[in-house]
Amino acid sequence: MKISIICLLACSVIFGSCKSKLEKKDKSLEEMQNEEGNPENYVSILGSASESPVYKKINDSVDMRLNIYYPQNHVTNAPSPVIVYFFGGGFVQGSPIQFEEHCKYFAGRGIVAITADYRVISRNKGNGMNCIFDGKSAIRYIREHARELNIDPNRIAVAGGSAGGFLALECALDDSRWQDPTDNAAISCVPNALVLLNPVVNAVEHQFRIAKFQVDEKDPASQSFAGEIDPMTHIHSGMPPGIIFHGTADKISAITFVQKFTDDYNAAGNKMQLVKFEGEKHGFTTMQYKNGKFFIETLKQTDQFLIDLGYLKGKPTVENVVIPKAKPNPKANQNKKNNSENLKNKKIIKAPQPTDSI
Secondary structure: OHHHHHHHHHHHHHHHHHHHHHHHHHHHHHHHHHHHHOHHHOOOOOOOOOEOOEEEEEOOOEEEEEEEEOOOOOOOOOOEEEEEEEOOOOOOOOOHHHHHHHHHHHHHOOOEEEEEOOOOHHHHOOOOHHHHHHHHHHHHHHHHOHHHHOEEEEEEEEEEEOHHHHHHHHHHHOOOOOOOOOOOOOOOOOOOEEEEEOOOOOOOOOHHHHHOOEOOOOOOOOOEOHHHHOHHHOOOOOOOOEEEEEEOOOOOOOHHHHHHHHHHHHHOOOOEEEEEEOOOOOOOOOOOHHHHHHHHHHHHHHHHHHHHHOOOOOOOOHHHOOOOOOOOOOOHHHHHHHHHHHOOOOOOOOOOOOEOOO
């Protein structure tokens, strides 16, 4: 009897240990999906931006903004191409600050650069569909206000990392079923070019991702829109040229899916270049990783991609980029203060679009 009890206790301990390890593994995978979007880093209005107009209002209370970086003499120059960045964070969190340095660099190279805010689950509730809706609204706002922003509406490159890359793809797919009903659908949200940094291309790759597109994430039986918005199965002809930077050891967005997506994209008559980084994992293009080695490399190749499209002139100047030291995470209450201070002396363009989509 004692032996049986001991055996049962031993099995219980072993099973509990294995279960704990499996749960830890699953949790770490989801945390990796969100790692680029530390909630303590969130700042909606960047003090370094030239201006931060509101492109959309949610329920007349929450402002969604674009942080715009203008090149020198922008007002007197001819309309400029523009590159728009969407941050990563697994549709749960993230901040426009992720692409602040990218925007500074491209403004310095002579084009307009924008890092956009959008709704995420942790701050704004709802689900991942709101992220898609806001991404499309942002591009439509930019195109609609092209004259006052002095940008060329036919040379809009949309970029993004991880979940942000997914949003860029959703803009390019332009499925009219999935957009904010208050948007002016007569204005296209389709980019003229794509720059994708370790993008999510498969909406049904992980269960935790499928759940983010459910009507109710807490209810396993709740309907998920993941299959209906999946970029893998909705490629069509006439999509914009693009470039993808991806690590072969990425567990969040597996290289096998990214390779297939690229192959299918090109087979449909489009043009997509896949640049693989052997052995690198998700989020390898950040400034903090390996002293910015891949941040610089992908920035340089993005520059060359835009040169080839005629968006930029001259040669890349990444040798002049200084990798800033990691900043301490601001506290939540400090974020509100920062946003308030950053608004000072800025021109704010209001775009009243009351909505609370999905």
